[in-house]
Amino acid sequence: MDGLTSSASVVIHTTGLTKAYAGVKVLDALNLQVPRNSIFGFLGPNGSGKSTTIKLLLGLIGPTAGAASVFGQSITGMSVAIRQRVGYLAQDPRYYGHMTARQTLHFTARFFYDGPAKRIAERVGETLELVGLADKADRPIRAFSGGERQRLGIAQAQVNYPDLLILDEPAAALDPQGRHDVLGIMERLRNHTTIFYSTHILEDVQRVSDRVAILNNGRLLAEAPIAELLAGKSGASIYTLTLRGDPDELKLAQSSISSQSWVSGISVRQSGRDDIWQVSVTDADRAAAQLLGLIMKSAHITVSGFGRKSHNLEDVFLQIVERSGNNVH
Amino acid sequence: MSIKVTLQQDLVGLQRSLLQPRSSGPAGWWSGFDNMFAKQLGEWFGTQRWLVQSLIWLGLINGLLGFVLFIVPALAGSAASSPADTQNPMLKGLTLLFSFAVEFGAIGAVILTQDEIIGEKQSGTAAWILSKPVARVAFILSKLVSGTIGVLVFVVGLPAIVAYAEIYLAVGQAPALPAYVAAMGVVALGLIFYLSLTIMLGVLFNSRVAVIGTALAVFFGSSILAEFSPATALILPSGIRDTATALAYGQPLPTDNWLMLGVTALWAIIFSVIAIWRFQQQEL
Numbered sequence A: 001m002d003g004l005t006s007s008a009s010v011v012i013h014t015t016g017l018t019k020a021y022a023g024v025k026v027l028d029a030l031n032l033q034v035p036r037n038s039i040f041g042f043l044g045p046n047g048s049g050k051s052t053t054i055k056l057l058l059g060l061i062g063p064t065a066g067a068a069s070v071f072g073q074s075i076t077g078m079s080v081a082i083r084q085r086v087g088y089l090a091q092d093p094r095y096y097g098h099m100t101a102r103q104t105l106h107f108t109a110r111f112f113y114d115g116p117a118k119r120i121a122e123r124v125g126e127t128l129e130l131v132g133l134a135d136k137a138d139r140p141i142r143a144f145s146g147g148e149r150q151r152l153g154i155a156q157a158q159v160n161y162p163d164l165l166i167l168d169e170p171a172a173a174l175d176p177q178g179r180h181d182v183l184g185i186m187e188r189l190r191n192h193t194t195i196f197y198s199t200h201i202l203e204d205v206q207r208v209s210d211r212v213a214i215l216n217n218g219r220l221l222a223e224a225p226i227a228e229l230l231a232g233k234s235g236a237s238i239y240t241l242t243l244r245g246d247p248d249e250l251k252l253a254q255s256s257i258s259s260q261s262w263v264s265g266i267s268v269r270q271s272g273r274d275d276i277w278q279v280s281v282t283d284a285d286r287a288a289a290q291l292l293g294l295i296m297k298s299a300h301i302t303v304s305g306f307g308r309k310s311h312n313l314e315d316v317f318l319q320i321v322e323r324s325g326n327n328v329h
Numbered sequence B: 001m002s003i004k005v006t007l008q009q010d011l012v013g014l015q016r017s018l019l020q021p022r023s024s025g026p027a028g029w030w031s032g033f034d035n036m037f038a039k040q041l042g043e044w045f046g047t048q049r050w051l052v053q054s055l056i057w058l059g060l061i062n063g064l065l066g067f068v069l070f071i072v073p074a075l076a077g078s079a080a081s082s083p084a085d086t087q088n089p090m091l092k093g094l095t096l097l098f099s100f101a102v103e104f105g106a107i108g109a110v111i112l113t114q115d116e117i118i119g120e121k122q123s124g125t126a127a128w129i130l131s132k133p134v135a136r137v138a139f140i141l142s143k144l145v146s147g148t149i150g151v152l153v154f155v156v157g158l159p160a161i162v163a164y165a166e167i168y169l170a171v172g173q174a175p176a177l178p179a180y181v182a183a184m185g186v187v188a189l190g191l192i193f194y195l196s197l198t199i200m201l202g203v204l205f206n207s208r209v210a211v212i213g214t215a216l217a218v219f220f221g222s223s224i225l226a227e228f229s230p231a232t233a234l235i236l237p238s239g240i241r242d243t244a245t246a247l248a249y250g251q252p253l254p255t256d257n258w259l260m261l262g263v264t265a266l267w268a269i270i271f272s273v274i275a276i277w278r279f280q281q282q283e284l
Helices: A050-058 A079-083 A101-109 A117-130 A146-157 A176-189 A202-208 A226-231 A247-258 A284-296 A313-323 B003-017 B033-045 B049-076 B089-113 B118-123 B125-129 B136-171 B177-204 B208-228 B237-248 B255-281
Strands: A010-021 A024-035 A039-043 A065-070 A086-089 A113-115 A164-168 A194-199 A211-216 A219-225 A237-245 A263-271 A274-281 A301-308
Touching (some): A010 A050, A010 A194, A039 A202, A050 A079, A050 A086, A050 A194, A079 A086, A101 A146, A176 A202, A202 A313, A219 A226, A226 A313, A237 A284, A247 A263, A247 A284, A247 A301, A274 A284, B033 B049, B033 B136, B118 B125, B177 B208, B208 B237
Parallel strands (some): A164 A194
Antiparallel strands (some): A010 A024, A010 A065, A211 A219
16 A cells, blocks of 8 residues: 555545446546655546546546545535535647636636735746746637647646646647657656646656556556566566577576566567577566576577666556456557 | 655645635535525626627517507508507506516517526536535525526616607606516516426426426416406416506505415425425436
């Protein structure tokens, strides 16, 4: 649980949260805990239930079964109070086209603050600066590009200094520069807010997230700190060896390694005169201590490369989703 | 935690403390109403919409009334009197006014409010607004109240003032002001019926055609039904025009008309309650 049992340290807590339409479950018994001041990446392919979860947390839709709380308050009974402390960016944000960016932010801020007018205007100006829209602040939104609308979305989501920022695919509609900027903003905000965001851009998650949950077909497949997920929670790992030598000796070495209890598989491919082995192991520590020694027992094998394959989130994500028996859409 | 981060948090806390949070209760049904209402009123009065609407309704109601009261008699000149000319000029003026105000006004109320809910649902702005601390009751009420004010000002109030002067100039005598105001109140009630009906339909349906079609079917259907079954005139606002005319002309109202007015008001309340109730259950 990583010390998540204290309700004060948990911002979002769901228990068996389920949503079904006409008997079809789009979210199936989700159990999730989002720690305070974390950047929590909510991963999954399109249609996996990410946006549904977010809409449930915001009270935009109601659960079929289960329960959830935000700041310890029930999403069904205390939705307005919860939203007082939340900033939200929708996947495809829409605003009143006739309003300017400044008017939109002013309108948004007025849901949270009574005044003073001067300070609200300053706050609006600060958020426009933060997202790089200060020079377009007085243009009607209907003329904004998708990227500009997304930036405005981030501005309106954090104009109220939210304790929890919920972002649904915040960088999906942005060009590389826009994505870079959005991730930068998230990193800047991490010191004083909790960020719960959904995405299918794994590179972004790896860059900014502390903790990750993987969702597919409405079911939670994994949830862990990102470092733990990348290291492999069970100790499973892959070692890559580049070898050259007598083919018979190589075969003997392969069968010797395969017989080790901590080896789960070996794949071999040719690269010029070299053999490239990928040894999947269940105990990385034992592999590190013994694997090279087993190979070096043969004097007729030369080892020109040896290393533990570093995982990226994409590998982990695909492994987990494939293991769940479902294809990524 | 580094000193830099702590200082940053302190700075944010300080900036935040300079803003005065909303004082509404944690889950009040009115939460967000004033801001939504101000925005809605701003759309009526803060843009050029007020000018456009003023011109439309002055043209439709007062333009047509003026045409019938001033131009038609001038064009007719010394031609033989038609049966209509034998009608009391005051009654003729009031009948025309309330015909235009009710017929055009009801259709106008439907058209002006048909997009209020459905447009927000379809564009996604309703979901955006309701991701803020806005109660769903407040969202619907802001639409109902601002719509009522807009319709009352542009479709009833402004034309009523000008029509009062037109009738005075045409007839040489002004209608009794209290009776005239009461009659305009009756027209307003009829328009509120159609406005609340349209808002409710906007909540229930996801198609503009269904909203406009149903509301106009009620409007035209109520008049047709009243022809065949006078009892339906008691439960539908088909008698608004005649009631308003009689009231403005100083005639006593039969009990049935009072009953019809009460039922119309009740319908408007029922439509509003259904709109609020259904909207609270809707998924956005």
